[in-house]
Amino acid sequence: MTEIKPLPLLEKSQLLEGKVGWKSPSNIALVKYWGKRAVQLPENASLSFTLSEAHTTTSVNYAPRMPEKPWITFTFEGKKEQAFSERISKYCSSLLPIMPFLNQLSFDIESRNSFPHSSGIASSASSMSALALCLCDIEQVLYKLENDEHAFFRKASMLARLGSGSASRSVYPKLVAWGRSKVISDARDEYAIPVHNVHPVFETFHDDVLIVSEEKKSVSSTAGHALMDTNIFAEKRYQQAEDHMAILLKSMGEGNLEIFGKVVEDEALTLHALMMCSDPSYILMEPGTIAVIKRIRAFRSESGLPIFFTLDAGPNVHILYPESIAKQADEFINEALRPLAFNNRIIKDVVGNGPIKFI
Ligand code: DP6
Numbered sequence: 001m002t003e004i005k006p007l008p009l010l011e012k013s014q015l016l017e018g019k020v021g022w023k024s025p026s027n028i029a030l031v032k033y034w035g036k037r038a039v040q041l042p043e044n045a046s047l048s049f050t051l052s053e054a055h056t057t058t059s060v061n062y063a064p065r066m067p068e069k070p071w072i073t074f075t076f077e078g079k080k081e082q083a084f085s086e087r088i089s090k091y092c093s094s095l096l097p098i099m100p101f102l103n104q105l106s107f108d109i110e111s112r113n114s115f116p117h118s119s120g121i122a123s124s125a126s127s128m129s130a131l132a133l134c135l136c137d138i139e140q141v142l143y144k145l146e147n148d149e150h151a152f153f154r155k156a157s158m159l160a161r162l163g164s165g166s167a168s169r170s171v172y173p174k175l176v177a178w179g180r181s182k183v184i185s186d187a188r189d190e191y192a193i194p195v196h197n198v199h200p201v202f203e204t205f206h207d208d209v210l211i212v213s214e215e216k217k218s219v220s221s222t223a224g225h226a227l228m229d230t231n232i233f234a235e236k237r238y239q240q241a242e243d244h245m246a247i248l249l250k251s252m253g254e255g256n257l258e259i260f261g262k263v264v265e266d267e268a269l270t271l272h273a274l275m276m277c278s279d280p281s282y283i284l285m286e287p288g289t290i291a292v293i294k295r296i297r298a299f300r301s302e303s304g305l306p307i308f309f310t311l312d313a314g315p316n317v318h319i320l321y322p323e324s325i326a327k328q329a330d331e332f333i334n335e336a337l338r339p340l341a342f343n344n345r346i347i348k349d350v351v352g353n354g355p356i357k358f359i
Contacts, residue, residue, distance in 0.1 A: 004098040004158060007143055015104060020137040021059035021359030024130035025051045025352050026115070026122050027169050027176065028207055028310060028318050030264050031244050032271045035228030035237070039094075040165040041189045043228065044241035045179035047248060048169045051207060052352030054115045056123065058130035059359055061108040062138055071103075075110045088131070091163050098159075099139065109134075119347055120316030121209060124221075128163030129170035132156045133355055157191040164221075168192040173354030174203055175252065183246045199255030203351060204323040210337055211345040212288040212315040219275070219282050224313055227278035237274060241267075257322065261300075261308035264320065268311040275313070286315040288340050293317065295336050303328070323350075 027048040035043035065071065072092060074085040088109065092102050111130065115121045136156045139145065153171050161168035161178075169176040169192040177184050178192035187193055219227075228234050244263050251259035275282045289311070296309050296319065307321040307329055319337070321329045338344050 004155065006098050006100055007139070008100075010101045010104050010142055014142050015064040016142065017061070017063035018138070018141060019059060019061045019359055020134050020141070020357075021057070022130045022133040022137065022355055022357055023055050023057045024126050024133055024170050024355040026054040026056075026126040027051055027166065028122075028312070029166065029169075030267060030310065031241055031248060032267050033165050033178065034225060034271055034274060034313075035231075035234060036165060036225045040161050040168075042165060042179040043234070044238040045177060045181035045184070045187060045245050046166075046169070046241070047175065047177050047195070047245060048166070049202075049205060049207065049351045050170060050173050050176060050354055051121075051349045053349045054113075054119075054121045054126065054347070055352075056111055056113050056126035056130045057358070058109060058111040058127065058134055060110075060131075060134040060138065062105045065104055065106045069106050072107045072109065075108075077112050091128075091131075092135075094162060095135070095159065099135065101139065101142065102135070105138070115347060116214075119209060119211060119214075119345075120312060120314045121347065122166055122312060124164035125167045125170045128167035129156070129160040129355065132159035132163060132167070133171065133357070135159060137357065154191050157193075161191060165225075166221075171355055174198070174351055177245070181242060181245050183242075183249055195249070198252050201255050201257070201322050201324070202252055202260075205351045206319075206321050206323065206326060206329065207349045207351070208319040208329075208333060209347040209349065210292055210317045210319060210333075210340070211342045211347070212286050212292065212317060212340070213342055217314050218284065219313070221313055224275065224278075224282070227280075227282075228274065231274060231278050233274065233277065237270065240270065257306040261306060261320075264308055264310050268309065271313065272311060284314055285311070288342075289315045289317060292337055292340050295340070299332050299336065303332075305329070307332070 029048045031047040033046035157168045157171045172194040175195040248263045310318045
């Protein structure tokens with residue numbers, strides 16, 4: 001299914017009020033999505049770990065729409081948020097061709113993040129996936145659709161993608177792929193899929209996010225993706241991502257940490273290199289980012305321990321390591337890296353089990 005067939009408008013008898021709620025995690029990309037066409041269709045396949053602790057909790061009260069009531073109200077962390085409300089209204093309007101019933105209801109949406117806004121953890125992935133899951137759930141309830149888990153999550157992934165590309169990957173647990181790739185025959189650009197057959201070492205991987213800076217990003221990801229349209233390395237980059245998918249999936253099947261780490265670090269640095277050579281150019285790493293990366297590499301070569309880094313489109317460093325070295329990694333991070341963190345802040349996370357319905 002790559003096309004969503006819209007359901008007919010709700011009959012009067014189906015127009016009911018109710019409440020749904022989903023908790024959905026953020027994710028960290030191992031192979032990066034950077035470059036898109038149309039509405040969040042990726043130029044290359046990407047692969048991510050779903051996180052556990054970093055999540056958004058969203059609940060939606062819905063009722064038959066009344067002309068005197070606003071279509072959508074949005075409360076974030078207990079406060080009415082006009083700007084977010086507008087973004088969500090725009091998103092829901094964009095969904096009307098595939099979910100026309102959204103126009104027949106009004107929505108009071110409440111959302112909370114488990115992590116701070118400025119932490120460099122992708123809040124659009126968790127928030128857009130939580131909202132997409134709620135909307136699919138409402139559709140399921142009002143149309144009394146049969147319980148087809150596979151179809152439900154696939155649709156949620158597609159809807160989440162329309163909100164933010166990386167959000168498509170947050171609806172599944174553990175390791176998730178999104179985007180056409182020769183190495184995964186059922187992977188598609190329209191939605192993400194869970195990746196199985198991964199060595200157990202990756203099921204409990206740690207991701208400690210070291211906060212280098214809490215400043216707002218100087219370029220939004222949407223603007224960043226657009227820079228790839230004129231980047232002279234774009235085609236080579238898309239080929240590299242495809243090659244990385246193949247190497248990474250093989251190494252993750254075999255439990256080969258050395259190759260895993262090499263590819264993941266290469267991906268992070270390529271993402272930043274692409275931004276540096278974009279027009280206009282952006283340097284999103286800070287001196288602290290480089291200092292942390294160098295210490296991780298030095299410690300790895302001295303100790304022989306499998307501890308690696310990745311980066312998002314920002315200065316904060318995601319430190320990746322297997323559960324088996326958690327004790328040594330903790331000691332190293334606390335002694336050598338924490339002093340480099342802004343306000344000594346490190347947010348600890350691990351690979352997680354995907355979204356949970358709580359209402
Ligand atoms: C660097 O998914 O935030 O985190 O589709 O425009 O919402 P939009 O972009 P977004 O881009 C994420 C970019 C990235 C890499 C990744 O998560 O794959």
